[in-house]
Amino acid sequence: MAFGKDHELHQRRFGRNLGLGLALLAFVAVMFGLTVVKIERGGMTQGFDHVLRPEMLPREDAQ
Protein backbone atom coordinates (compact mmCIF):
# COMPACT_ATOMS: atom_id res chain seq x y z
CA MET A 1 0.00 0.00 0.00
CA ALA A 2 1.38 3.37 -0.98
CA PHE A 3 2.20 5.87 1.69
CA GLY A 4 -0.59 8.49 1.39
CA LYS A 5 0.95 11.71 0.14
CA ASP A 6 -1.69 13.92 1.65
CA HIS A 7 -1.61 12.48 5.15
CA GLU A 8 -2.43 15.04 7.83
CA LEU A 9 1.18 14.84 8.98
CA HIS A 10 2.38 16.15 5.62
CA GLN A 11 -0.10 18.99 5.64
CA ARG A 12 1.03 19.97 9.14
CA ARG A 13 4.71 19.84 8.19
CA PHE A 14 4.06 21.81 5.01
CA GLY A 15 2.23 24.47 7.02
CA ARG A 16 5.12 24.64 9.48
CA ASN A 17 7.73 24.94 6.74
CA LEU A 18 5.69 27.57 4.92
CA GLY A 19 5.19 29.56 8.12
CA LEU A 20 8.89 29.40 8.98
CA GLY A 21 9.83 30.39 5.43
CA LEU A 22 7.52 33.40 5.49
CA ALA A 23 8.79 34.41 8.94
CA LEU A 24 12.39 34.30 7.69
CA LEU A 25 11.47 36.30 4.59
CA ALA A 26 9.77 38.90 6.78
CA PHE A 27 12.89 39.05 8.98
CA VAL A 28 15.10 39.62 5.94
CA ALA A 29 12.73 42.37 4.74
CA VAL A 30 12.84 44.09 8.15
CA MET A 31 16.65 43.86 8.25
CA PHE A 32 16.91 45.28 4.74
CA GLY A 33 14.51 48.13 5.53
CA LEU A 34 16.36 48.96 8.75
CA THR A 35 19.71 48.91 6.97
CA VAL A 36 18.47 51.31 4.29
CA VAL A 37 17.10 53.69 6.93
CA LYS A 38 20.24 53.56 9.07
CA ILE A 39 22.49 54.24 6.07
CA GLU A 40 20.28 57.05 4.78
CA ARG A 41 20.33 58.68 8.20
CA GLY A 42 24.08 58.15 8.41
CA GLY A 43 24.13 57.94 12.17
CA MET A 44 26.68 55.19 12.61
CA THR A 45 28.41 55.09 9.23
CA GLN A 46 30.98 57.82 9.91
CA GLY A 47 33.48 55.46 11.41
CA PHE A 48 36.71 54.45 9.71
CA ASP A 49 36.48 55.77 6.19
CA HIS A 50 40.09 57.10 5.90
CA VAL A 51 38.87 60.59 5.10
CA LEU A 52 40.14 63.56 7.07
CA ARG A 53 37.30 64.99 9.10
CA PRO A 54 38.13 68.36 10.67
CA GLU A 55 35.57 67.92 13.44
CA MET A 56 37.65 65.06 14.84
CA LEU A 57 40.88 67.06 15.09
CA PRO A 58 41.86 68.98 18.23
CA ARG A 59 40.50 72.52 18.02
CA GLU A 60 43.86 74.31 17.41
CA ASP A 61 44.78 71.93 14.53
CA ALA A 62 41.46 72.47 12.85
CA GLN A 63 41.88 76.23 12.73
Added chain:
Amino acid sequence: MTDLTSTLDQTRAGDAGFGDYVTLLKPRVMTLVVFTAFAGLMVAPGGLHPMEGFAAILFIALGGGASGALNMWWDADIDARMRRTRNRPVPAGTVRADEAMALGLALSGISVLMLGLATNWFAAGLLAFTIFFYVVVYTMWLKRWTPQNIVIGGAAGAFPPMIGWAAVTGGVAVESALMFALIFLWTPPHFWALALFMKSDYADAGVPMLNVTHGRPATRRHILAYTVMLAALAVGTGFTVIGGPVYLATAIVLNLMFLKGAVTIWRRDDAAAEADNYAVERAFFRLSLYFLFAHFGALIVDAALVRLGWGLF
Protein backbone atom coordinates in the same frame (compact mmCIF):
# COMPACT_ATOMS: atom_id res chain seq x y z
CA MET B 1 -0.56 -0.08 6.50
CA THR B 2 -1.93 -0.36 10.02
CA ASP B 3 1.56 -0.16 11.48
CA LEU B 4 2.45 2.80 9.32
CA THR B 5 -0.72 4.68 10.20
CA SER B 6 -0.29 4.13 13.90
CA THR B 7 3.33 5.25 13.66
CA LEU B 8 2.25 8.42 11.89
CA ASP B 9 -0.38 9.09 14.55
CA GLN B 10 2.22 8.74 17.27
CA THR B 11 4.30 11.47 15.68
CA ARG B 12 1.62 14.04 16.62
CA ALA B 13 3.43 14.72 19.87
CA GLY B 14 6.45 16.90 19.23
CA ASP B 15 5.53 17.46 15.60
CA ALA B 16 3.47 20.59 15.90
CA GLY B 17 1.99 22.80 13.22
CA PHE B 18 3.03 26.43 12.78
CA GLY B 19 -0.10 27.61 14.60
CA ASP B 20 0.96 25.72 17.73
CA TYR B 21 4.19 27.71 17.89
CA VAL B 22 2.25 30.94 17.40
CA THR B 23 -0.02 29.94 20.29
CA LEU B 24 3.09 29.49 22.46
CA LEU B 25 3.79 33.20 22.03
CA LYS B 26 0.42 34.13 23.62
CA PRO B 27 -0.85 36.23 20.69
CA ARG B 28 -3.61 37.90 22.73
CA VAL B 29 -1.09 39.17 25.28
CA MET B 30 1.11 40.27 22.37
CA THR B 31 -1.75 42.42 21.08
CA LEU B 32 -1.73 44.33 24.34
CA VAL B 33 2.07 44.56 24.27
CA VAL B 34 2.01 45.93 20.70
CA PHE B 35 -0.67 48.46 21.53
CA THR B 36 0.88 49.79 24.75
CA ALA B 37 4.40 49.86 23.27
CA PHE B 38 3.01 51.85 20.31
CA ALA B 39 1.43 54.28 22.78
CA GLY B 40 4.83 54.67 24.48
CA LEU B 41 6.46 55.42 21.12
CA MET B 42 3.76 57.92 20.16
CA VAL B 43 3.67 59.98 23.34
CA ALA B 44 7.46 60.16 23.76
CA PRO B 45 9.08 63.46 22.82
CA GLY B 46 11.02 63.25 19.55
CA GLY B 47 10.42 60.52 17.06
CA LEU B 48 11.76 57.54 15.19
CA HIS B 49 11.77 56.82 11.48
CA PRO B 50 8.59 54.80 10.75
CA MET B 51 10.73 51.79 9.83
CA GLU B 52 12.61 52.02 13.14
CA GLY B 53 9.31 52.44 14.99
CA PHE B 54 7.85 49.41 13.23
CA ALA B 55 10.93 47.33 14.02
CA ALA B 56 10.89 48.50 17.65
CA ILE B 57 7.27 47.40 18.14
CA LEU B 58 7.88 44.14 16.29
CA PHE B 59 10.82 43.18 18.48
CA ILE B 60 9.17 44.33 21.72
CA ALA B 61 6.22 42.09 20.76
CA LEU B 62 8.60 39.24 19.92
CA GLY B 63 10.24 39.63 23.34
CA GLY B 64 6.78 39.46 24.91
CA GLY B 65 6.07 36.32 22.89
CA ALA B 66 9.36 34.78 24.02
CA SER B 67 8.34 35.36 27.66
CA GLY B 68 5.04 33.62 26.90
CA ALA B 69 6.81 30.57 25.46
CA LEU B 70 9.14 30.35 28.47
CA ASN B 71 6.15 30.73 30.79
CA MET B 72 4.37 27.85 29.04
CA TRP B 73 7.50 25.72 29.29
CA TRP B 74 7.86 26.23 33.04
CA ASP B 75 4.15 26.18 33.92
CA ALA B 76 3.12 23.14 31.85
CA ASP B 77 2.24 21.21 35.03
CA ILE B 78 -0.04 23.99 36.32
CA ASP B 79 -1.57 24.60 32.89
CA ALA B 80 -2.53 20.93 32.59
CA ARG B 81 -4.62 21.19 35.77
CA MET B 82 -6.53 24.37 34.90
CA ARG B 83 -9.60 24.31 32.65
CA ARG B 84 -8.66 27.65 31.06
CA THR B 85 -5.14 26.54 30.08
CA ARG B 86 -5.20 22.77 29.59
CA ASN B 87 -5.44 23.10 25.79
CA ARG B 88 -2.21 25.08 25.52
CA PRO B 89 0.32 23.36 23.21
CA VAL B 90 2.62 21.94 25.90
CA PRO B 91 0.00 20.38 28.24
CA ALA B 92 -1.99 19.26 25.15
CA GLY B 93 1.12 17.42 23.92
CA THR B 94 1.46 19.12 20.53
CA VAL B 95 4.73 20.90 21.43
CA ARG B 96 7.39 19.36 23.67
CA ALA B 97 8.37 21.38 26.75
CA ASP B 98 12.04 21.55 25.69
CA GLU B 99 10.98 22.89 22.29
CA ALA B 100 9.00 25.65 24.00
CA MET B 101 12.05 26.52 26.09
CA ALA B 102 14.37 26.58 23.05
CA LEU B 103 11.95 28.77 21.11
CA GLY B 104 11.57 31.12 24.07
CA LEU B 105 15.32 31.47 24.62
CA ALA B 106 16.07 31.95 20.93
CA LEU B 107 13.38 34.58 20.46
CA SER B 108 14.50 36.36 23.66
CA GLY B 109 18.02 36.71 22.28
CA ILE B 110 16.87 37.77 18.81
CA SER B 111 14.37 40.33 20.11
CA VAL B 112 16.79 41.99 22.55
CA LEU B 113 19.64 42.10 20.03
CA MET B 114 17.44 43.42 17.24
CA LEU B 115 15.78 46.07 19.43
CA GLY B 116 19.24 47.28 20.42
CA LEU B 117 20.34 47.50 16.79
CA ALA B 118 17.09 49.11 15.62
CA THR B 119 16.83 51.72 18.39
CA ASN B 120 19.19 51.87 21.37
CA TRP B 121 20.73 49.58 23.98
CA PHE B 122 18.88 51.11 26.91
CA ALA B 123 15.57 50.00 25.40
CA ALA B 124 17.08 46.59 24.63
CA GLY B 125 18.29 46.27 28.24
CA LEU B 126 14.82 47.15 29.50
CA LEU B 127 13.33 44.46 27.24
CA ALA B 128 15.86 41.90 28.54
CA PHE B 129 14.99 42.87 32.12
CA THR B 130 11.26 42.52 31.35
CA ILE B 131 11.75 38.99 30.00
CA PHE B 132 13.88 38.11 33.04
CA PHE B 133 11.31 39.61 35.40
CA TYR B 134 8.37 37.77 33.84
CA VAL B 135 10.07 34.41 33.47
CA VAL B 136 12.32 34.19 36.52
CA VAL B 137 10.84 36.56 39.12
CA TYR B 138 7.15 35.97 38.32
CA THR B 139 6.82 32.54 36.68
CA MET B 140 9.56 30.60 38.45
CA TRP B 141 9.57 32.31 41.82
CA LEU B 142 6.54 34.32 42.89
CA LYS B 143 3.63 32.69 41.10
CA ARG B 144 3.73 29.52 43.20
CA TRP B 145 4.90 31.20 46.39
CA THR B 146 2.90 34.30 47.27
CA PRO B 147 -0.71 35.46 46.88
CA GLN B 148 0.74 38.80 45.77
CA ASN B 149 1.96 37.00 42.61
CA ILE B 150 -0.39 38.95 40.38
CA VAL B 151 0.63 42.31 41.85
CA ILE B 152 4.35 41.79 41.33
CA GLY B 153 3.99 39.79 38.13
CA GLY B 154 1.83 42.57 36.73
CA ALA B 155 4.95 44.73 36.64
CA ALA B 156 6.28 42.62 33.77
CA GLY B 157 3.21 43.40 31.69
CA ALA B 158 3.58 47.07 32.55
CA PHE B 159 7.00 47.52 30.94
CA PRO B 160 6.10 47.67 27.19
CA PRO B 161 5.04 51.36 27.10
CA MET B 162 8.24 52.19 29.04
CA ILE B 163 10.28 50.26 26.46
CA GLY B 164 8.47 52.10 23.66
CA TRP B 165 9.29 55.42 25.34
CA ALA B 166 12.91 54.35 25.86
CA ALA B 167 13.21 53.32 22.20
CA VAL B 168 12.59 56.96 21.26
CA THR B 169 14.29 58.84 24.10
CA GLY B 170 16.97 56.40 25.25
CA GLY B 171 15.84 56.70 28.89
CA VAL B 172 12.97 56.80 31.36
CA ALA B 173 10.87 59.72 32.60
CA VAL B 174 7.99 60.46 34.96
CA GLU B 175 5.56 60.12 32.05
CA SER B 176 6.78 56.65 31.11
CA ALA B 177 6.62 55.66 34.79
CA LEU B 178 2.98 56.83 34.86
CA MET B 179 2.14 54.57 31.91
CA PHE B 180 3.90 51.73 33.74
CA ALA B 181 1.85 52.44 36.89
CA LEU B 182 -1.38 52.48 34.91
CA ILE B 183 -0.92 48.86 33.82
CA PHE B 184 0.64 47.86 37.14
CA LEU B 185 -2.41 49.01 39.15
CA TRP B 186 -4.87 47.70 36.55
CA THR B 187 -3.53 44.12 36.62
CA PRO B 188 -4.63 43.01 40.13
CA PRO B 189 -8.33 43.98 39.86
CA HIS B 190 -8.40 42.48 36.35
CA PHE B 191 -7.04 39.08 37.45
CA TRP B 192 -8.76 38.95 40.84
CA ALA B 193 -12.14 39.52 39.17
CA LEU B 194 -11.29 36.59 36.87
CA ALA B 195 -10.25 34.49 39.85
CA LEU B 196 -13.57 35.19 41.58
CA PHE B 197 -15.65 33.62 38.83
CA MET B 198 -13.13 30.99 37.63
CA LYS B 199 -13.52 29.66 41.14
CA SER B 200 -11.83 26.32 41.32
CA ASP B 201 -9.20 26.69 38.60
CA TYR B 202 -6.37 28.26 40.60
CA ALA B 203 -7.18 26.18 43.69
CA ASP B 204 -7.05 22.98 41.60
CA ALA B 205 -3.62 23.98 40.30
CA GLY B 206 -2.32 24.90 43.76
CA VAL B 207 -1.52 28.47 42.72
CA PRO B 208 -1.75 30.70 45.80
CA MET B 209 -4.16 33.27 44.42
CA LEU B 210 -5.51 35.78 46.92
CA ASN B 211 -9.00 34.25 46.82
CA VAL B 212 -7.51 30.85 47.71
CA THR B 213 -5.21 31.96 50.53
CA HIS B 214 -7.05 34.92 52.09
CA GLY B 215 -10.64 34.19 51.09
CA ARG B 216 -13.06 35.77 48.70
CA PRO B 217 -14.20 38.72 50.90
CA ALA B 218 -10.54 39.82 51.17
CA THR B 219 -10.21 39.57 47.39
CA ARG B 220 -13.25 41.81 46.97
CA ARG B 221 -11.69 44.39 49.33
CA HIS B 222 -8.39 44.25 47.46
CA ILE B 223 -10.15 44.81 44.12
CA LEU B 224 -11.75 47.97 45.50
CA ALA B 225 -8.50 49.27 47.02
CA TYR B 226 -6.54 48.85 43.79
CA THR B 227 -9.37 50.33 41.72
CA VAL B 228 -9.39 53.48 43.91
CA MET B 229 -5.61 53.89 43.50
CA LEU B 230 -5.92 53.19 39.77
CA ALA B 231 -8.64 55.82 39.34
CA ALA B 232 -6.56 58.49 41.10
CA LEU B 233 -3.52 57.69 38.97
CA ALA B 234 -5.41 57.35 35.68
CA VAL B 235 -7.26 60.65 36.04
CA GLY B 236 -4.15 62.39 37.42
CA THR B 237 -2.18 61.33 34.32
CA GLY B 238 -4.64 63.40 32.29
CA PHE B 239 -3.08 66.56 33.75
CA THR B 240 0.49 65.68 32.76
CA VAL B 241 2.34 66.34 29.51
CA ILE B 242 1.16 63.09 27.93
CA GLY B 243 -2.50 63.70 28.81
CA GLY B 244 -4.98 65.64 26.73
CA PRO B 245 -8.71 66.29 26.44
CA VAL B 246 -9.50 62.93 24.83
CA TYR B 247 -7.53 61.03 27.46
CA LEU B 248 -8.97 63.02 30.35
CA ALA B 249 -12.58 62.50 29.21
CA THR B 250 -11.92 58.78 28.65
CA ALA B 251 -10.24 58.39 32.03
CA ILE B 252 -13.02 60.15 33.94
CA VAL B 253 -15.84 58.15 32.34
CA LEU B 254 -14.14 54.74 32.47
CA ASN B 255 -12.81 55.15 35.99
CA LEU B 256 -16.24 56.13 37.28
CA MET B 257 -17.65 52.96 35.66
CA PHE B 258 -14.75 50.87 37.01
CA LEU B 259 -15.16 52.30 40.51
CA LYS B 260 -18.90 51.60 40.44
CA GLY B 261 -18.18 47.97 39.49
CA ALA B 262 -15.52 47.62 42.21
CA VAL B 263 -17.85 49.06 44.88
CA THR B 264 -20.61 46.64 43.83
CA ILE B 265 -18.17 43.71 43.97
CA TRP B 266 -17.02 44.84 47.43
CA ARG B 267 -20.57 45.22 48.80
CA ARG B 268 -21.87 41.81 47.79
CA ASP B 269 -20.98 38.34 48.97
CA ASP B 270 -20.64 34.99 47.28
CA ALA B 271 -24.29 34.04 47.89
CA ALA B 272 -25.40 37.06 45.86
CA ALA B 273 -22.75 36.33 43.24
CA GLU B 274 -23.84 32.68 42.91
CA ALA B 275 -27.44 33.81 42.49
CA ASP B 276 -26.68 35.69 39.26
CA ASN B 277 -23.73 33.50 38.16
CA TYR B 278 -21.15 36.20 38.96
CA ALA B 279 -22.72 38.69 36.53
CA VAL B 280 -21.14 41.73 38.22
CA GLU B 281 -17.67 40.14 38.39
CA ARG B 282 -17.90 39.05 34.75
CA ALA B 283 -19.02 42.53 33.65
CA PHE B 284 -16.18 44.10 35.66
CA PHE B 285 -13.68 41.75 33.99
CA ARG B 286 -15.04 42.58 30.51
CA LEU B 287 -14.87 46.30 31.29
CA SER B 288 -11.27 45.87 32.46
CA LEU B 289 -10.32 44.61 28.99
CA TYR B 290 -11.72 47.73 27.30
CA PHE B 291 -10.37 49.92 30.10
CA LEU B 292 -6.72 49.55 29.21
CA PHE B 293 -7.21 49.67 25.44
CA ALA B 294 -9.31 52.83 25.78
CA HIS B 295 -6.78 54.59 28.03
CA PHE B 296 -3.81 53.88 25.78
CA GLY B 297 -5.93 54.53 22.68
CA ALA B 298 -6.82 57.94 24.09
CA LEU B 299 -3.14 58.68 24.80
CA ILE B 300 -2.34 57.83 21.15
CA VAL B 301 -5.17 60.07 19.89
CA ASP B 302 -4.01 63.00 22.02
CA ALA B 303 -0.40 62.53 20.89
CA ALA B 304 -1.57 62.44 17.26
CA LEU B 305 -3.60 65.62 17.79
CA VAL B 306 -0.55 67.40 19.22
CA ARG B 307 1.59 66.26 16.28
CA LEU B 308 -1.06 67.55 13.89
CA GLY B 309 -1.06 70.87 15.71
CA TRP B 310 -4.57 70.38 17.12
CA GLY B 311 -3.60 69.77 20.75
CA LEU B 312 -5.51 71.80 23.32
CA PHE B 313 -3.35 71.29 26.44
